[in-house]
Amino acid sequence: MFDHILVRYGEINTKGQNRSQLERLLMNNVQQAVKEWEAVNVRRISSRILVQLNGTPAEPVLTRLSKVFGISSLSPVMAVRADVETITEAANQLFDKLPSAPRTFKVEVKRGNKRFVMDSPTLAGHVGEAVLSAHADLTVDVHHPDATIHIDVRDEGAYLYAEKIEGAAGLPVGMSGRVCALLSGGIDSPVAVWKAMKRGLQVDLVHFHSFPFTSERAQRKVEELTSTLAGWSRDLNLHLISVTETQAAIQKSCPEALRTILLRRMMFRICEALAARRGWLALVTGDSLGQVASQTLEGIYAVDSATSLSVLRPVGMEDKQDIINVARRIGTFETSIQPYDDCCSIFAPRHPKTHPTLEEVERAEEKLDVQQLVETALQSLEVKRISAADAR
The missing domain is CATH 3.40.50.620 (HUPs)
Structure with missing residues (x-):
């Protein structure tokens, strides 16, 4: 189900004029980390790195990337077209694949693409209603949910995930001499x-x-x-x-x-x-x-x-x-x-x-x-x- 891994970085974002240089260095370190999997492709998107698995199992790649300094967190994601119905269908598929059976949930939306037809609260409400109608005995809890469906809407598409894995953090190796x-x-x-x-x-x-x-x-x-x-x-x-x-x-x-x-x-x-x-x-x-x-x-x-x-x-x-x-x-x-x-x-x-x-x-x-x-x-x-x- 998960065909991509979304890579986030934290401290790099605070580095001002050096940020682009550090992003390139981290990108190179990520590419080196996954080079043993020939099918895996790595590219940069806005303030993120996207790892396309192309059929490679996600688990070993996630394990390896969790040891790359400079990465704050990782998520296995579903990458879909950025339209409302496709996102809604993917959210239901994601919910059905959760390892446990949550009784409460919420939807969180980040909308990097400001031209998207719905703003973040509206899209969250729309997707939440669809998930509720498809799953009996499920309720919304915005404060302490059993599960959270994250939707990241960007220019090139939308990314959905329910898990955020802690990274090694720090700074990319090679930055400091x-x-x-x-x-x-x-x-x-x-x-x-x-x-x-x-x-x-x-x-x-x-x-x-x-x-x-x-x-x-x-x-x-x-x-x-x-x-x-x-x-x-x-x-x-x-x-x-x-x-x-x-x-x-x-x-x-x-x-x-x-x-x-x-x-x-x-x-x-x-x-x-x-x-x-x-x-x-x-x-x-x-x-x-x-x-x-x-x-x-x-x-x-x-x-x-x-x-x-x-x-x-x-x-x-x-x-x-x-x-x-x-x-x-x-x-x-x-x-x-x-x-x-x-x-x-x-x-x-x-x-x-x-x-x-x-x-x-x-x-x-x-x-x-x-x-x-x-x-x-x-x-x-x-x-x-x-x-x-x-x-x-």
Whole structure:
């Protein structure tokens, strides 16, 4: 019955002079999202995107589009000619196909086509009377109806629907620039990546490992997380970088209590060395203030001082349970809790320094050949292009 999907966007409508550019970007992202279904056609109509299914089942397309950032809501719709009797007949068909048997209903009309022969209240009344006469024991309730028939009358036709599905909201991926994000394999960093993408950022992922001390299974876990996140975006670039030699140097020459801080400073420097080549404007991390010993305000300050890149922390002020709730919703939680250690956890000091000063961190770092360690790490760089299909 439903041969089209009506795509709405919210925040884009507030963007003034940038609106047309954002609409084109969202249109492109929608086309990319549905490209696996060859019969599906996508086109723009006034303040909306219309997806024509051409025989493709609506459910999988709706599921995929619900993960496209920038979309506020979706509706499977019937597309008919914009004349009164055709609309009325379609409304009765739509009502008959509702999954439950409502006892009350109302009709809501939006009339983008101001030349239509009836105004919105008149058309709503006309259609409502027809539905009432065709269905016994049915009454109108304009405040709390069991079902609502929506009619959107436009120049090119009319669209009828009874369901509005929540979209991912946010801004289209690619609008806000390109960044790198540290992906550890834990719970927090995938959520931080998801939140960054929701604000329109194109994210490249960086995973630091210390093979052979971290396992191939730990890497596969990170690749699976990347694939899940790609389902909310486009295909993602995963940068795999070894810090085995960096960790060995820190362990040999530096105080144990500062290991994690020093390692993270090196990670930030490595990302900065890649930033110019990749077009990264900022660095995204999954840090949450006070959650672990290295994420005190002093620790964060000491780490950030190692780079000139802007550092974004999308989950920085959130409780752990709130982060877990998001991880469950976006599909990363079950992968994140797989028990494979990352390079930070196997390197963690027994008694970490929770309130380091920048001076003592820099003093400890004087024993390291920082530039050589950065160059050595970059020589291990491996880049994988990962899509949502890789998780299937």
